[in-house]
């Protein structure tokens with residue numbers, strides 16, 4: 001397993017993250033456990049910021065909460081001075097509850113409800129990334145009602161779609177997100193927002209995919225956005241003050257992944273902007289909103305190994321005390337992960353096994369065919385690179401409680417999310433009185 005950030009093997013042969021021995025973390029907090037390397041998160045944020053500072057252009061780095069949102073995480077984003085991208089009432093509520101300044105929050109989403117828009121307007125967030133015509137209408141009428149002006153940038157589908165190792169240019173992007181560029185919808189929306197009495201159109205947004213290594217795709221997307229900006233400027237006098245190029249920068253999940261450092265993506269985007277917007281009086285302020293590349297490599301999930309089952313001549317299944325409930329990505333995207341035995345980290349690999357989760361689902365496999373030392377019940381398995389879209393996509397399938405989350409740094413561990421309890425699982429359940437047991441019914445009559 002590749003050791004990211006502060007991860008290392010200590011003298012006892014245990015995996016250590018943030019100066020904390022993971023075997024001790026397992027004893028103290030139990031497993032499964034999400035361990036987050038705080039120093040690495042801060043380092044990544046600073047790398048993006050410093051790279052922009054070097055360009056001399058105006059910029060904002062946002063963090064996409066969807067990758068991993070907790071109140072403690074919002075505090076780190078605030079301390080590092082980033083903007084915060086939220087996509088739901090829940091993410092907004094989490095940020096506000098953590099006292100994140102509303103004026104540095106902006107709201108994404110393809111189906112914002114009137115209630116969500118009202119909450120955000122009342123809180124005084126920085127802006128909305130408007131996704132469609134219905135939303136523009138809602139924003140205008142709710143802002144009017146409240147006697148406010150809602151700042152917006154428009155989400156555009158630029159017809160550039162990037163995948164992990166390739167990108168394609170599609171004519172008209174078939175996407176549930178944003179205003180289509182090719183058909184002229186984006187321009188039409190810009191004019192509408194520009195003319196609306198209670199909207200302030202500040203610019204455009206696009207996001208071309210996630211876990212992207214192809215930097216050419218970002219260049220092409222900048223060019224497309226510049227084309228739209230030019231048309232809007234020449235025809236309607238609309239100035240693009242903000243150009244948000246989204247997130248999507250790839251990370252190293254396994255040896256085959258070769259991501260570029262944050263600086264590389266920033267340079268590519270910044271130089272594409274200086275070229276493509278050269279004919280404007282001013283360059284737009286460039287925004288990006290990475291999620292995965294900030295938190296992904298900082299996460300490690302610790303499991304206890306339970307049953308081991310050999311199918312003779314076929315494979316050895318090693319089951320852990322979590323699975324698709326804490327990491328949905330292998331089941332959902334066939335995502336690949338690396339792992340090691342955290343309690344015997346120095347031992348040579350001796351066998352090939354497959355790591356199964358504990359859900360009642362054949363597809364609940366975390367890793368197929370991984371080389372590990374001979375595994376025993378009670379060993380600790382550490383899966384790396386689980387910081388993004390693991391905790392945030394965790395679920396209670398099979399009524400399995402969600403794990404705890406600890407932040408580790410300089411030898412200290414802080415519990416930032418408590419493990420769900422069995423009581424939590426039933427806390428919203430209600431039994432209608434007709435289904436209550438006779439004894440309980442009599443009790444409730446008294």
Ligand SMILES: Cc1ncc(COP(=O)(O)O)c(C=O)c1O
Pocket residue numbers: 064067108207209210211246247248249289290291292293388
């Ligand atoms: C609009 C938008 N912005 C930002 C992100 C964050 O992407 P990533 O975590 O790949 O950086 C996403 C997720 O793909 C997104 O949909």
Ligand SMILES: N[C@@H](CCCC[NH3+])C(=O)O
Pocket residue numbers: 066210329388389
């Ligand atoms: N949830 C996805 C990424 C989608 C991000 C949201 N647009 C993942 O785990 O990789």
